[in-house]
Amino acid sequence: MPDTVESIKKYVRAANYLSAAQIYLGDNFLLKRKLSFNDIKPRLLGHWGTCPGINFIYANLNYLIKKHRADILFIMGPGHGFAALQANLFLEGTLEKYYPEAARDEKGVGYVVKNFCWPYGFPSHSNPGAPGVILEGGELGYALSTAYGAVLDNPDLIAACVIGDGEAETGPLAAAWHLNKLISPAGSGAVLPILHLNGYKISGPTIFGRMTNRELKALFTGYGYEPIVVEGVNVYQKMIDAFEKSYQIIKERSGRFPMIILKTLKGWTGIKNLKGVKMEGNFASHQVPAPNAKTDKAELKAVEKWLCSYKFEELFSAEGRFVDEIKELIPESNLKMGENKHAFGADKKSLVLPPAEQFSEDAALPGTIGSSSMRRIGAYLNEVFKLNKENKNLRLFSPDETYSNKLDAVFETTSRAFAMPQKEWDKDLSPDGRVMELLSEHSLQGMAQGYVLTGRHAIFASYEAFIQIVASMADQYAKFLKTAKEFPWRGDIPSFNYILTSSGWRQEHNGFSHQNPGFISGMLQKPGDFVRVFFPPDGNSALVVLKECLASKNKINIIVAGKTLEPRWLTPELATEELNDGMMIWDFASEEDPHIVFAAAGDYLTKESLAAVGIVKSEAPEIKVRFVNVMELSVLGKSADFAKYFTADKPVIFNFHGYPQTLKQFLFDYEKNENFCVHGYIENGSTTTPFDMQVRNETSRYHLAIEAFAKMAERGFLETGKAENLIKKYKQKLSEHREYIKINGVDPEEIENWQWKSFK
């Protein structure tokens, strides 16, 4: 037993040396000569404070893996402690596999140390270029939910998840502790959270660091875990024991799953004091403890003393090999945490997908009522769940909204994951359900990321307004994905699929807070072609789009579609055609050589546009119109063929699902953009009627028609007097509508039951 402790101590010493060396050394990597200013990097970056704890945990996990041949994925919350992770990946030889210069010899040490935080070298934070990594950890809060996502449907996997006491203060992390209540111990693996309390953040103490052990134990018992505190003397032996105990509980599925509270000093084994300031065990060692080591003699000396204290020369011989005790701690290749197959999505299986036609509806006559895009999607997804039952590689994530979003057809085949006690009147709950519902968008996004980055397929369905809650997480995921594509050895990653429904246009009942199309605005600012936003105008096109998304790789797909009963416009064939081009001239509502173009993106906006076309044609048949539907917004930024759709010189009245500005940022790059009048959500809302939402935001058929009459008179395609009368008539209609709904509480029937009538 003491041998084990001694081996682990040696491993940790080596890892600590390598971590600190990465921060400081630009040369003299093995300290073969006295340290000089010249040896110090010109710019000192990195975060030392958390590194020794990470090394300590990693070493102990290696021991556990060796002992039990355990399948462990390492999820590191404090991504800024990357020097430590890098040290371990180097020590275990994983780094060498993907970066041949990182060989475990003298030159390799120099390569790894020198290139840390070096331009075009290795970044300062955990990143997709590091094998085994599925979490960047730069923005804190997502470690635990990611870990829970990784273990879903991987019954043999343990995700060892390090959570810093800074990260523990965040909301997303605080919510994720409850995810244990959604996990079936039979069908999924286990998360082993290691709350690493070194007590300090960047400039002060942490909340968790100052809580008593009694409070900590109460808190995590309350969260449903078996907390094990590791601290104080004999901490090495205690950690071995804590991991062993945890492993046994997890493997035997006996009782509540454990979590470990590890208390070690911030910057443990680093500089104790510097110029009268307490360093070890204080926030002062958070980043670079001796930031002036390149110019200040005292600091240089302190760094030298510190680095020498590890006696790296005892651990690593001139021949470039680590001593046996260290080598023996390193698991065999396929068990190394840096090579955990799940992080590479090893057994990625594509989804078996039924044809969209299987669930399509008759749309031979455009405008036939009615179709609910979400009902179509629900039926399709139910079949996908059925076809992929054996593969267990699809999950639907939703904050308690599967029913509300009309996707409940999936409950014919699966149910909602729920591992808590049930009542007889409960519905659609079971421990092995494949629908993950929790009223925490953060937890769902994190879990879905963990699921996707381990090679499985995820759909996140949400009220459109509240997906904005995870805007920042999605930004970070987009960064991860963009970077991951630079490393071909990571392989393809299944696409992350969002379904945004219950959109603001039909949240007339829940009101203003439920009306927010901001998420797509942010996502559409990502350069490149990996973010795609789709606006299927009806149920059939929703099916076609969904199939395309589920089959795609390496994308972030966002489908924006309603759940209410709306007209059918496209057959599956036409929908496919439009999807291929991203947009389409709809023949049934278009004439040759039009005087004006109506365009729309979004189902409800398409309906209003077509209603406006109807008004224009019935009032002024002499105006020749065209209608263009845009199904994928990102193509607007790419299409060289604008004039083919929008004409070179005619007015275009564009009705857009989101903020007008979101469309304008695309149109800016198009030369003829002065012809476009853009309508969209201008942040006017309340509890009102569906049509009044359109009226308030000036996207209503009446607004569009009024604008068309004005433009046509301006261009000489409509007699001025007639135009004036028509404009007056439809302005009158707008005020009549307001009076009508004040009295009746609902829209007039002519609006509610509007149907497309062919003018051809």
Added chain:
Amino acid sequence: MPDTVESIKKYVRAANYLSAAQIYLGDNFLLKRKLSFNDIKPRLLGHWGTCPGINFIYANLNYLIKKHRADILFIMGPGHGFAALQANLFLEGTLEKYYPEAARDEKGVGYVVKNFCWPYGFPSHSNPGAPGVILEGGELGYALSTAYGAVLDNPDLIAACVIGDGEAETGPLAAAWHLNKLISPAGSGAVLPILHLNGYKISGPTIFGRMTNRELKALFTGYGYEPIVVEGVNVYQKMIDAFEKSYQIIKERSGRFPMIILKTLKGWTGIKNLKGVKMEGNFASHQVPAPNAKTDKAELKAVEKWLCSYKFEELFSAEGRFVDEIKELIPESNLKMGENKHAFGADKKSLVLPPAEQFSEDAALPGTIGSSSMRRIGAYLNEVFKLNKENKNLRLFSPDETYSNKLDAVFETTSRAFAMPQKEWDKDLSPDGRVMELLSEHSLQGMAQGYVLTGRHAIFASYEAFIQIVASMADQYAKFLKTAKEFPWRGDIPSFNYILTSSGWRQEHNGFSHQNPGFISGMLQKPGDFVRVFFPPDGNSALVVLKECLASKNKINIIVAGKTLEPRWLTPELATEELNDGMMIWDFASEEDPHIVFAAAGDYLTKESLAAVGIVKSEAPEIKVRFVNVMELSVLGKSADFAKYFTADKPVIFNFHGYPQTLKQFLFDYEKNENFCVHGYIENGSTTTPFDMQVRNETSRYHLAIEAFAKMAERGFLETGKAENLIKKYKQKLSEHREYIKINGVDPEEIENWQWKSFK
């Protein structure tokens, strides 16, 4: 004692009746005749499930107020239970004060009931039109942090905060429980959280509803509270006792503050069963329990039986008055929760502000090195804290970044709020500190909102990238503010001030995850003039902008500025001039009748633009240039005077702090926008050098100069051969830079120490 229980029961019966009536009744409001289909509203909206619990809590709080003359602010997390709040506001007569038609007589009952969820009537959710409300509650998660913000510096105030078990699952809420650790019991009031567990969300059970009492108690003990469970028989008496006990602990500041776990049935007192489905005590009563009451006889009957069960006629007489027991429960005017003065920001005091000049630096010679905008802001804020010490009406909120953001000058006058045990080496911590640090942006945003909406002044300083974490909260706050302005009786609300620093351009060390200018993109999509984004180009202008922001009302101000040492460009006088117009032609870098315009918004981008001007003028003095600095972006969307700044026809090379698209959406509305070339953050980043961040994103001086040479040749202002050579030269410089930093790890000195040289 039984009398009290009976009184409260009567009050709750009346409130429950009024809540349910609002959901269903369009007529026959007092059930004077048999209920018919015609009496039912054409559209049934609202959320019944949570209402009875809210009524129960509100009634008990009224009793507590009456007994102790307690100062209680009601914060209602489940905003969708608005029918209940409205019932109470009506009962207590607050509604009548602001809506005279809501008199407490027969007509008033009809008015309130009919107008709930009626177009242009009352919304379905809690909202700024409801007196006493400072939280909308449509997007869940922010109740507790808002409550904590409200009690800061209000030592006599108790914020009674209702948290639904849905909301309790969210991350922001889960983190906010820890805010008790930042509150000084001496200088601030108390939050009394009431976790209302009715056990169900919209379509299934909640996590908290299925936890054992042991787990619940452990969890909240761990969070640092004294949990009191109220449930089961005699729940009325138990609630009276729980509130009494809580009040005593709070008033005596004796020990850990209490929180109440209230367990009542979902839809308590509503329909028990409908068509074989369990309603009361099940998710089925979440919204409208009998949704077809207007057309289905059985449902209508069930509603009638339910409404009659309250025997409202015993509680409310034909003369339009409530029975004495109910009246006696209603606090006197200034103690009514709907009239709590804090919700109206009663003692709003403006901040005493020093002149910006007091902290300005000499900038007579443009380009003088150096100035840190954050250091300037820190010094200024320190003085503001000093000047407003007695008023106790300013707080700085920051996720552990006051030091890192170089704002630590404020610690000369104040410190960080921390009510946990301290160590001897701790710095700048004290229970009455006015800087709120917690690594939870959600908690800070919520606290700041609570602070501002109770009439005080808040600054939220953050790394720019991570403010995106609260994008959705800020969206919701903007909605609240926009709506609040429609109700003049709410008065002015101090502006919400963001300082975004440590921006991506200088997160070259922390890398890609720390580079995200997305927050301003979203905020700039809000129509109207209440969101303002400022890009002060240097320290002096940062001071001028900050003063303007702190003095303003009813705005959301966002200041984007760096912390590093950068050139000084403007005297305070010039900065003020530029602030007034939003943008300015900088004379020292501009010539008459320019051939080309350089423009910039953002300090680092301004520096690159001016460096490009320097290159252009030194290489091709024949090109006449102009430089325009944009300090407030929102003015771009307003200015009719574009040509004055940007010329009518010359190329404009615009270097923008954020995503280029964010600027393009403004420029779209400008007729001559085809002259603009927009540069900005195009999502290219890593750990690299500061200048390489500019190079990767094509915002570098070299990129701008190359583009200028090309444009000038195109327009005939530069000889083609010369242009080709210059372009070649600066492309060469770009590749040389990359090679240089790979070898040296830092930017060459000519870049690092660049200084503006006058060409005039």
